[in-house]
Structures are given as structure tokens and as C-alpha cells.
Amino acid sequence: NAGVTQTPKFRILKIGQSMTLQCAQDMNHNYMYWYRQDPGMGLKLIYYSVGAGITDKGEVPNGYNVSRSTTEDFPLRLELAAPSQTSVYFCGVGGGDYGYTFGSGTRLTVV
């Protein structure tokens, strides 16, 4: 089935550690997004990409980095984890009039 795959599903990091959240799609879509979801805050856009080699900042990019070397993959990098980055992260594909297809999410806790 076509879709969006996120790994890992859960992760606990210590303050100052780094990690990469993976997102892979088999929908052959140019548009990909990273959101974070915090209780009572809805979803906030971190970064997005309109195609391989093209990325741009969203509302809350500080503390994160992205790259897009292929159409299929859009990894999100946390360089120096902070407690404020404790959240659930969702990768989305698509958009416009068709809406998003989301992955199942990565729940990250920074301690």
C-alpha cells in the first residue's frame, strides 16, 4: 500500500544528544513536510520540501535541520536535543486540494 513510513516510533534522548528522524514515502510526491504536535497546540510546521534538493523553514525551525536528496526520503535532524523538543513528530506528504497523507509519528522524549 502506498504511504508514508516514519522511524523510529519512540525514542528517549538525553539533553545534548543528536538523532535523525526518518521519513520515507512511496507516493512519488514532490511535497513533504515535518510537523510537531504538542498538547493543546495543534500541529506546527517545522520544515518542508517542494522537491529533491529544495527545503525551506516553517513556523518552528530552530533546533532542527533537514535535507532532501531524493524524492522518497526527507530526514529531520536534531543536533543538540533540548527538553523543549519533547513532542510527537509527524511527516506529511502531498497537500493542496488533496490533503496530506501522514506517517504514524515518532514520539520523542528528551530528558
Place this chain on the structure above:
Amino acid sequence: GDSVTQMEGPVTLSEEAFLTINCTYTATGYPSLFWYVQYPGEGLQLLLKATKADDKGSNKGFEATYRKETTSFHLEKGSVQVSDSAVYFCALSPLGYQKVTFGIGTKLQVIP
């Protein structure tokens, strides 16, 4: 900028009750409007959408009508089930644009 307003809840209903979750928006032009549903422990799934004024989106017994005059897109269902317990997000996508603005989500609890 664009914004979406919805109550956080929780909304608690008995099974077979009528559901309304209000959503109003602020946007320039004529955005597309969406409802997403998030079941416990899962990602968001597109529930329904409407792309122009007076359009009605529907899916799984849920409906919402795009009302330009009141800038609203309220979600309704005639008879809820326990399995409808989830968080519901209203969202908009500006015309010709790809980035989506989400509301804060409304938690629905349906009790038997």
C-alpha cells in the same frame, strides 16, 4: 496570517448522540478546508474536505459544509459510535499553496 479556531474539548457524548464540532477560519482568498481525525496512538488521517464555497464534504457518516459567508466548516455526525472517539482537527490550505494551517484539535469521547 491564516488561522483556524476550534474548541479543544473534550466533548463527551453518549453513543447515538448528534455531534457538532465547530470550526471557523481566517484566510485571504478561498482556501480548501479539511477535517482530519487522529485515533489514539496513530497519525492523522484525512476525514473529509471541501475545496470551494457551498461544497459539502462527507465520509464515514461525517459531514461538513464550506460556508464562505460565516467562514465556517463545522463537522457533524447524526449518530456517533464509541469507535468515533478520537481527536478531530480542522485545517485549511490556501489557494494555490501547499502549506496547511491546523486548528488545535478537539477531543471527542463517546461513552456507551
